[in-house]
Amino acid sequence: MIPITIAQITERDITIAPWHIAVLALGVIGLLLIRASFGQTKPTPMTTVGGFVALTAAFVINVISIPWGIEQSLLVTFGWLAVVASIAFVSFRTPVYAALSFTAIVLDVCGIYILNTSPFLAASTMIVYAGATIIIFLFVLMFAQRSHLQAYDLTISLPRFSLLAGLALFSGLLYSISELNLSEPKPLTEQKVEALGKLMFTDYLWSVEIAGVLLLIAAIAAILIAQDHEPDRLLEAEVTKTTHTQWDGAKS
Amino acid sequence: MTPLTQQTLMVGALLFTFGLVGFLSRRNLILIFLSVELMLAGVATNFIAFGSHYGIASGQLFAILILTVASCEAAIALAMVVALYRRKSTLDVELWSDLRETAPEKSKPTAKSESSKHAEYPVLTPAGIDPLTTKVPVTLPDVPAPKA
Numbered sequence: 001m002i003p004i005t006i007a008q009i010t011e012r013d014i015t016i017a018p019w020h021i022a023v024l025a026l027g028v029i030g031l032l033l034i035r036a037s038f039g040q041t042k043p044t045p046m047t048t049v050g051g052f053v054a055l056t057a058a059f060v061i062n063v064i065s066i067p068w069g070i071e072q073s074l075l076v077t078f079g080w081l082a083v084v085a086s087i088a089f090v091s092f093r094t095p096v097y098a099a100l101s102f103t104a105i106v107l108d109v110c111g112i113y114i115l116n117t118s119p120f121l122a123a124s125t126m127i128v129y130a131g132a133t134i135i136i137f138l139f140v141l142m143f144a145q146r147s148h149l150q151a152y153d154l155t156i157s158l159p160r161f162s163l164l165a166g167l168a169l170f171s172g173l174l175y176s177i178s179e180l181n182l183s184e185p186k187p188l189t190e191q192k193v194e195a196l197g198k199l200m201f202t203d204y205l206w207s208v209e210i211a212g213v214l215l216l217i218a219a220i221a222a223i224l225i226a227q228d229h230e231p232d233r234l235l236e237a238e239v240t241k242t243t244h245t246q247w248d249g250a251k252s
Numbered sequence: 253m254t255p256l257t258q259q260t261l262m263v264g265a266l267l268f269t270f271g272l273v274g275f276l277s278r279r280n281l282i283l284i285f286l287s288v289e290l291m292l293a294g295v296a297t298n299f300i301a302f303g304s305h306y307g308i309a310s311g312q313l314f315a316i317l318i319l320t321v322a323s324c325e326a327a328i329a330l331a332m333v334v335a336l337y338r339r340k341s342t343l344d345v346e347l348w349s350d351l352r353e354t355a356p357e358k359s360k361p362t363a364k365s366e367s368s369k370h371a372e373y374p375v376l377t378p379a380g381i382d383p384l385t386t387k388v389p390v391t392l393p394d395v396p397a398p399k400a
Contacts, residue, residue: 066259067255078263079260082263082266086266086290089270089290090270090277095280098286099286102290105290106293109296112260113300116300118303118311121316124316124319129293129319129322132323136327136330137286140282140330140334143337144333144337150344152343152345155279156277156279157345161276162272162273162277165276166272169269177258177262182305185257185305185306186306188307188308189307196309199309200316204310204313208317211320215324221331223331225328225334226330
């Protein structure tokens with residue numbers, strides 16, 4: 001049954017590489033396994049072993065189905081590290097570990113940016129995401145985290161729906177990527193950062209200015225939202241207390 | 253399409269998918285916001301892949317704009333998380349489900365018991381409904397009867 005289907009697909013000239021199917025299988029099995037014990041974040045040992053086997057199989061199929069080279073091997077390494085780190089991000093129960101695996105994802109994605117001729121963006125992403133944003137997230141986590149795991153970290157909301165939505169989205173994205181017909185690639189003619197700077201301060205000047213204003217507004221809004229209103233409440237309590245005592249004194 | 257572009261697009265798709273799964277399934281407020289950041293990173297990866305394929309710098313520029321918006325979002329989201337944590341001393345997102353747009357009688361029993369536990373908080377009018385023209389069924393917290 002399956003060979004016939006694949007032959008029909010090749011006759012219709014739909015470009016589906018074997019590793020597309022492999023990565024789709026990885027998505028199905030991995031997501032199923034992560035969410036195997038529905039409602040609980042902790043997977044059973046059998047599902048862990050099965051997920052590991054599925055990951056390894058998809059990795060091997062991906063490696064043997066692409067042309068080999070130093071760029072390809074770096075790309076495969078960074079891509080798979082990012083995938084493993086994002087599986088860890090989704091399935092870690094401790095929020096601090098999840099935030100640290102997000103840092104790992106960002107670093108791997110920065111490696112992919114460098115391979116895609118965007119070294120400046122890789123550096124800025126590393127500084128902004130892995131350097132600043134994750135540190136702030138960790139600060140807030142430490143501010144709000146108790147010593148033991150809470151009930152909301154141990155349970156999952158909407159396990160089946162999130163699984164189905166993820167699978168539907170990923171199969172759609174996979175289909176559109178395999179159907180994509182891009183024209184021939186062109187290399188960058190200018191220096192990379194120079195081209196970016198020229199574009200930023202000529203064609204897209206308004207966008208950059210608006211982004212700056214947005215940052216300013218966000219900073220002011222964050223200060224206003226996070227202000228502590230507790231002193232006002234204390235002051236009110238103080239005022240009512242004094243009026244009560246005055247009233248009591250006047251009555252006596 | 254070169255294998256480089258294809259694999260980069262694939263990584264972007266996977267990051268977006270895992271971000272969606274994390275957004276839908278997590279209950280911790282901070283991890284929900286981190287999942288949104290993961291989805292934004294996937295979109296930025298797509299921009300980088302197409303910009304690098306066509307040899308233009310616009311992809312990098314849009315990725316930088318995404319980075320800016322993600323920073324703004326992180327700042328405001330964390331400020332809101334701090335403000336919400338001061339109210340209820342928990343990061344559970346389900347306790348704030350009474351801020352959504354549905355009618356109040358559909359709210360879960362946990363939220364109701366929570367609101368009756370903290371009787372000093374006001375019951376908000378549901379957003380999206382005109383309070384002057386629509387009769388809103390308001391569930392007031394249980395107030396104990398005054399002792400005679």
